[in-house]
Amino acid sequence: MTCNIDNxxxxxxSGVGGxxxxxxxxILAKSALSQSxxxxxxxxxxxxxxxxxxxxxxxxxxxxxxxxxxAGTAQxxxxxxxxxxxxxxxxxxxxxxxxxxxxxxxxxxVSMGQVEYPKHEEIVTNIKKFTNNLVEIDAMKLAxxxxxxxxxxxxxxxxxxxxxxxPISEESALKEIRNAFPKKFEIVNTTAFQxxxxxxxxxxx
Amino acid sequence: MTKATxxxxxxxxxxxxxxxxxxxxxxxxxxxxxxxxxxxxTPSSEIGNNLTFMAPHIPNFYFExxxxxxxxxxxxxxxxxxxxxxxxxxxxxxxxxxxxxxFSLAYVGVRGGMVILVADDPSMWSSQNENDSRxxxxxxxxxxLEPSDPSEAKAMLLQAYELSEMLxxxxxxxxxxxxxxxxxxxxxxxxxxxxxxxxxxxxxxxFVPLPSVARKRHPILLETIERAKEISESSPLNFTQGSxxxxxxxxxxxxxxxxxxxxxxxxxxxxxxxGLTHPVxxxxxxxxxxxxxxxxxxxxxxxxxxxxxxxIAQLNKIEVExxxxxxxxxxxxxxxxxxxxxxxxxxxxxxxxxxxxxxxxDRLKDLPTLPPRPPLLxxxxxxxxxxxxxxxxxxxxxxxxxxxxxxxxxIAPPLETADxxxxxxxxxxxxxxxxxxxxQDVIATIGDSTFFASxxxxxxxxxxxxxxxxxxxxxNRTTAMTGHQPHPGTGVTGMQKxxxxxxxxxxxKGLGVKYVKVVNPFDSxxxxxxxxxxxxxxxxxxxxxxxxxxxxxxxxxxAAERRRTGDFAPKYYVDEKLCNAxxxxxxxxxxxxxxxxxxxxxxxxxxTLCNLCGTCIAVCPQGAIKREVE
Numbered sequence: 001m002t003c004n005i006d007n008x009x010x011x012x013x014s015g016v017g018g019x020x021x022x023x024x025x026x027i028l029a030k031s032a033l034s035q036s037x038x039x040x041x042x043x044x045x046x047x048x049x050x051x052x053x054x055x056x057x058x059x060x061x062x063x064x065x066x067x068x069x070x071a072g073t074a075q076x077x078x079x080x081x082x083x084x085x086x087x088x089x090x091x092x093x094x095x096x097x098x099x100x101x102x103x104x105x106x107x108x109x110v111s112m113g114q115v116e117y118p119k120h121e122e123i124v125t126n127i128k129k130f131t132n133n134l135v136e137i138d139a140m141k142l143a144x145x146x147x148x149x150x151x152x153x154x155x156x157x158x159x160x161x162x163x164x165x166x167p168i169s170e171e172s173a174l175k176e177i178r179n180a181f182p183k184k185f186e187i188v189n190t191t192a193f194q195x196x197x198x199x200x201x202x203x204x205x
Numbered sequence: 206m207t208k209a210t211x212x213x214x215x216x217x218x219x220x221x222x223x224x225x226x227x228x229x230x231x232x233x234x235x236x237x238x239x240x241x242x243x244x245x246x247t248p249s250s251e252i253g254n255n256l257t258f259m260a261p262h263i264p265n266f267y268f269e270x271x272x273x274x275x276x277x278x279x280x281x282x283x284x285x286x287x288x289x290x291x292x293x294x295x296x297x298x299x300x301x302x303x304x305x306x307x308f309s310l311a312y313v314g315v316r317g318g319m320v321i322l323v324a325d326d327p328s329m330w331s332s333q334n335e336n337d338s339r340x341x342x343x344x345x346x347x348x349x350l351e352p353s354d355p356s357e358a359k360a361m362l363l364q365a366y367e368l369s370e371m372l373x374x375x376x377x378x379x380x381x382x383x384x385x386x387x388x389x390x391x392x393x394x395x396x397x398x399x400x401x402x403x404x405x406x407x408x409x410x411x412f413v414p415l416p417s418v419a420r421k422r423h424p425i426l427l428e429t430i431e432r433a434k435e436i437s438e439s440s441p442l443n444f445t446q447g448s449x450x451x452x453x454x455x456x457x458x459x460x461x462x463x464x465x466x467x468x469x470x471x472x473x474x475x476x477x478x479x480g481l482t483h484p485v486x487x488x489x490x491x492x493x494x495x496x497x498x499x500x501x502x503x504x505x506x507x508x509x510x511x512x513x514x515x516x517i518a519q520l521n522k523i524e525v526e527x528x529x530x531x532x533x534x535x536x537x538x539x540x541x542x543x544x545x546x547x548x549x550x551x552x553x554x555x556x557x558x559x560x561x562x563x564x565x566x567d568r569l570k571d572l573p574t575l576p577p578r579p580p581l582l583x584x585x586x587x588x589x590x591x592x593x594x595x596x597x598x599x600x601x602x603x604x605x606x607x608x609x610x611x612x613x614x615x616i617a618p619p620l621e622t623a624d625x626x627x628x629x630x631x632x633x634x635x636x637x638x639x640x641x642x643x644x645q646d647v648i649a650t651i652g653d654s655t656f657f658a659s660x661x662x663x664x665x666x667x668x669x670x671x672x673x674x675x676x677x678x679x680x681n682r683t684t685a686m687t688g689h690q691p692h693p694g695t696g697v698t699g700m701q702k703x704x705x706x707x708x709x710x711x712x713x714k715g716l717g718v719k720y721v722k723v724v725n726p727f728d729s730x731x732x733x734x735x736x737x738x739x740x741x742x743x744x745x746x747x748x749x750x751x752x753x754x755x756x757x758x759x760x761x762x763x764a765a766e767r768r769r770t771g772d773f774a775p776k777y778y779v780d781e782k783l784c785n786a787x788x789x790x791x792x793x794x795x796x797x798x799x800x801x802x803x804x805x806x807x808x809x810x811x812x813t814l815c816n817l818c819g820t821c822i823a824v825c826p827q828g829a830i831k832r833e834v835e
Contacts, residue, residue, distance in 0.1 A: 016578065018814075026222075026388065033222045033390055041388035043224065044330065045247055045688070050611060051797050052580035063468055065354075066461030067387045070544040072560045083575050090569050105814075106800035107578040111791045112619070113801070115576045126572050140813075149813035 008061035009166055010069040013156075014088040015080025016105050017051045020153030024078075025056035027157065027180050031172040032060045042067030053084055060166065076165050078156055080139070081105050082123045089130045097133040099159050099200065101152070103140035135163065135203050142195040148185075151192035158196025163204065170197065209258035216393050223391040225355035225384050226251035229322065230259065232362035237397030239289035239317070240267045242277035243699075244658065245687035246296030247331035248385040249324035253294060254688055257699045265399035269699040270690050273629070273658040274299035275306060278321065282310045285319035285375065286412055287405045290366055297325040297338050298628065302659075304341070310375050311345045312422040313412045314429075318366035319375040321347075326382050327505045328540040331686075333609070333628065335538070337506040342377045342483035346430045349377040349483035350442065353460040355389045361480065363394070364442065368481075371436070372429050377483070381505060383458045383540055434484040442480030443489060449473030451554060452497035452525075454490070454514060456482050459503045462546040469559045470547060474501075485513045491521045501553050502529035505541050528553045581614050584798035585760035585816020588612045588679050590726035590733065592620040593794060593820065595648055595677060598737035603646040603675075604639050608632035610652035611686045612679050619795055622650065630659025637663070637672040646741050648675040654684035654692040656709060661716065667750040668717040675740050676752045678709050681759040689762065713752045720744075720751035727757050730823035760816040767817075774817050775833040779808045783829035790821050790830065 011028070015021040025041050032039040042057040057069040071090045079085020079100040092098065102120075110117045127134050137159055143152040154177060160166070161173050174190055181189050211221065212231045223231065229252050233241055243253040253270060260268035271277035274295040284291035295303060300323045307321070323341070326332040342349035350365050352358040358380060365376040410418055437443060447467070451474040455463045460478050467474060477493045479485065494500055494517065502511040511529040518525055528534050534549045535541075544562060551558050582589050592615045595605070607613050607623035608631065616623035625635045632649035640647045651660055656678055667674055684690040691697040696706035713721045720743050724736050733755070740751045767774065784807040791799055791808055798814035799821065801807070810821070810830070822830045 017580065018583075029388055030222050033220075039222065039389065041222075041224075042383065043386040043388065045250070045386055050580035050614065050686075051583055053578045063465065065464045066458060066543065067383065067389075068462070068542045070542055070560075071562055071565045084578070086572065087575055087578075089572070090565055105797075105811075107576045108581060108617075108795045108797055109578075110576050111800045112795060113788065113792070115574075117576060117803075118573055122573060129568060129571065 007063040008059050009076070010074045010093070011058040011076045011078065011166065012069050012074045012088055012091045013056045013058070013078045013080070014084045015054055016084060017054045019080045020150065021054045021056050021080060023180070024153040024157050025058050027176045028058050028160070028168070030179070031168045031176045034172050034176065035168065037167070038062055038064055040064045040067040053087060055088060076160065076163065078160055080152070080156060082120065083118065086123050086126055089127055092130050095133065096131050097163055097165055098127055098131060098135070099156070099163060100127070100134065100136045101139035101156060102136045103138055135159070135200055137196065137199045137203070139196065142199060143192055146192035146195055147188035151188050154189045154192035155196035158193035159200040162197040162200030209255045212255060213259055213262055214393065215396055217395045219393040220390050221393065222388055223355055224251060224386065224388045225352070225358040225380065226386070227255055228355040228359040228391045229362055230255035231391070231393065232359040233292060234259065234263060235359070235394045235396050236363050236366050237290055237399050238292050239265065239399045240281060240284040241292045241294065242269050242271045242280040243294040244271055244274045244277050244299055245684055245690040246299050246324070247687055248326055248382040249294050249296050249322065250687040250690070252322070253690060253699070257690070257701065260699060261701050265401050267700065270692060272693055274303040278303040278306045278310070282306055282315070282319060282375070285315035285317045286313065288316040288403045289400060290318040292320045292322065294322045295324070296332065297323060297336050298332060298334065299323070300338050300341055301336070302629065307341065308345050309414055311347050311426055312414050312419055314373040315369065315375055316373065318369040320362060320365045320369060320378050321375055322378045322380065324380045324382070324385050325506070328382065330382055333626070335506060337509060338379055339482065339509045340507070342379070346426050347375055347377050347483070348372065348430070348433045348481065349379055350480055351379050351457045351482050352384055352480070353458055354384060355387055356391050357480070358384060359391055361442070368436065372433055374429055374433070381458055430484055434487065437481045437484050437486040438488050440481045440486070443478070443486050445475055445477050445493065447473070448475050450497065451475070452477065452493055452500035453503060454479065454493070454500060454510060455503040456480070456510060457505065459505055459541050459546065462541055462543045463503055465543040466546045466550055470551060471556060472550065472554055479510065482510065485510065487517050490514060490517045491523060494518055494521070494523045494525045497525060499526045499528060499553070501534065501550060502527065503535065503546055503549070507537060579617065581617060581795065581797060582611065583760050583816065584796055584814050585764065585818040586611070587681055587726045587755065587757035587760065587818070588615065589620070589794060589796065590730060590818065590820045591677060591679055591755040592622045592650070593824070594726070594730060594733035595650070595737050596620060596622055598734045599646060599648065599741065603648050603741070604643070606632040606635040606639065606647065606649040608651040608655050610655055612650055612652055617795070619793055629655055630663055633660050633663030633667060633674070633676060636674040636676070637667050637670070640673050646675065646745070648677060648741065650677045650679055652685070653678060653680040653682065653694050653709060657693045657707070661712070664713065664716050664718065664750065671748060672750055673744050673748040674750045675744050676750065677737070678752060678754045680709055680754050680756040682756070683759050683762060685759045685761070689759065709754050710752070718750055718752050719747070720749070721754070723754040723756055725757050726755045727818055727820070730820065760818065764816050776812050777810050777815055777817065777819060777821065777830060777832050779810055780829045780831055781805070781807055783827050784808055785827055787826065789826060790824050793824050794821060796821060
């Protein structure tokens with residue numbers, strides 16, 4: 001018996017301000033609503049958004065009343081950056097799944113030599129203290145391959161759908177991506193989605 | 206963000222996913238509101254951002270970004286006195302700015318519906334305090350509604366107008382961050398028409414609160430709030446649900462957490478959910494207390510409802526155990542979550558939590574300390590160049606009064622140019638106080654929107670009282686922190702009309718400032734440093750205030766403009782051959798687009814993050830930072 005996840009799928013999206021975390025949360029929630037699911041999104045705006053650590057929550061299902069996802073209750077943690085994934089690892093439910101972008105964004109404190117960025121193995125080992133279900137992709141590489149580093153959030157969206165954990169179809173997701181962006185960015189974003197989807201499906205198989 | 210045009214659809218019954226702030230903007234349209242005045246402030250900002258795009262398409266609708274909250278409340282309050290539906294929107298600290306007209310408006314009352322939306326910020330995601338604005342309703346005798354989610358936020362806005370018109374009083378619609386910034390399904394309603402204009406009917410002995418008038422109005426206000434109490438008793442906004450031995454009284458966003466908590470712990474309870482929280486329904490609460498031996502009160506921040514509940518129990522001599530913040534079951538700080546509610550409830554009824562959070566907390570202690578990633582000035586932010594110059598010119602030894610905006614982030618190393626801050630506009634006035642009692646150089650920094658919001662009386666006072674202060678106005682041509690709203694210096698109105706912008710340097714000259722200069726922080730760092738030195742020395746010699754306007758648009762605006770036009774400007778890069786890994790660029794600028802290559806230890810510019818300001822070129826002693834040329 002867990003906390004607030006009965007009849008609700010909890011997703012936590014963690015990243016850095018400017019990476020498109022909010023946009024992903026909104027498109028994901030719209031896809032859920034288009035399939036007639038009840039949905040809640042918790043967002044971060046204002047000062048907290050300026051290049052700092054950003055977390056959004058998406059809750060899908062009948063019993064989602066508020067937007068908050070507590071420690072130990074997320075079925076899915078989407079990390080846009082390695083340490084930002086680990087920063088939210090306490091949200092993951094027992095046997096929950098983590099999708100992590102391996103591309104590093106060095107915080108200023110690291111660039112200034114005040115602290116060191118943890119080694120990759122250290123990040124992975126610590127994530128695995130909470131769950132063994134970890135999938136890593138280089139979403140930045142795939143985004144650039146799709147045509148723009150700014151499509152990184154859609155690579156992560158594809159990856160998220162690719163995990164098969166949430167009840168959103170590829171078609172609903174693609175439809176909401178087309179609705180969300182201007183026509184001239186449509187191909188970049190749908191390509192990014194497909195690349196993320198394939199990357200995660202090939203790892204999961 | 207949902208496109209503002211979607212919010213204009215005449216499609217009653219349509220279900221759509223909306224941020225509560227978008228739902229409120231839609232509610233303004235549905236309620237037939239004639240005039241809205243706001244000053245942007247997180248977590249309320251997106252309401253205005255949507256209304257400004259909707260405004261030109263709504264017949265007989267006027268929307269403005271006022272210079273500050275006091276102005277906004279006076280503009281909107283007067284429209285409601287004249288007889289149309291009007292609204293003022295602000296964040297929690299904004300209501301402090303508007304407190305003066307707030308109390309007067311309650312005394313004189315309104316003829317058209319008037320709603321004041323105040324968005325509090327528990328956890329202080331983007332605010333200097335987490336003051337609980339509900340006490341304004343209590344102190345001002347103004348009815349208050351508190352929604353729990355986006356759907357209720359829109360519904361309560363419409364109900365607030367009905368209540369306001371019934372009582373001829375303004376109504377406070379109080380939200381919190383976790384309501385404003387929740388996105389959920391909302392159903393569109395019908396759209397009410399707006400009058401084109403109305404005729405102002407004079408009634409000075411009601412609307413001019415001379416002492417003799419105010420003495421008559423105060424008892425009338427108290428009678429009116431008594432009538433509101435009766436409405437509160439029968440209002441469907443205050444309702445009970447469920448059944449059980451335990452009673453839970455709750456309001457706002459906490460209501461959701463109570464529902465989720467009851468799904469996950471073995472506890473049956475009757476909930477009293479209060480939507481109309483001032484005046485509270487005394488009789489309804491007394492009856493509820495009589496039905497239970499134990500009642501838990503769940504609300505964020507101060508024990509506002511809890512104190513009422515204890516008062517009602519005492520007045521009615523009801524024997525009931527009231528459990529809340531007073532005994533430490535719930536915290537008085539920060540936002541709540543289902544976990545906090547579950548932990549409070551399980552402690553109150555003595556049972557186990559459904560998740561072993563202690564075990565998760567313990568496991569977290571084993572994790573390595575992660576590098577912090579606080580919010581910071583963006584790559585390409587013109588403020589970085591200005592602060593670098595201010596700091597260099599004064600060797601970090603001056604006192605730097607700061608103000609409210611993105612630039613407060615200069616508090617962090619290596620810029621460290623924020624020493625004191627109270628509220629909007631306080632950079633100027635705190636500089637005055639410090640300059641009068643010390644011999645240190647004082648350089649105040651203030652943004653352009655904050656300048657128009659709250660700096661002018663401070664500057665007038667500094668000129669007249671001859672305060673030796675240096676002021677740098679960081680003019681990035683927008684209200685950046687809250688999402689790029691216009692202000693009187695930008696040349697665009699809330700109605701999307703192009704107008705003549707006010708010129709900050711002219712305004713300062715008009716106020717009597719003798720030393721006023723305008724510079725561009727991206728022209729030359731060396732010149733900028735020299736300008737700051739020149740100003741500081743002029744202030745020392747003349748013992749008068751001086752102003753330097755550092756003018757360059759926000760990096761996010763220029764980046765968006767480049768994307769829109771497809772202008773691929775040449776990129777900056779570090780010449781590996783010339784870089785000697787001294788790290789001066791990294792240590793002095795703290796630009797998020799620069800990092801150290803872990804292998805070579807040399808500086809690298811991440812071209813996906815760089816906003817092409819070029820400030821780093823001047824900082825490199827080796828000349829290793831260059832711009833690609835075709």
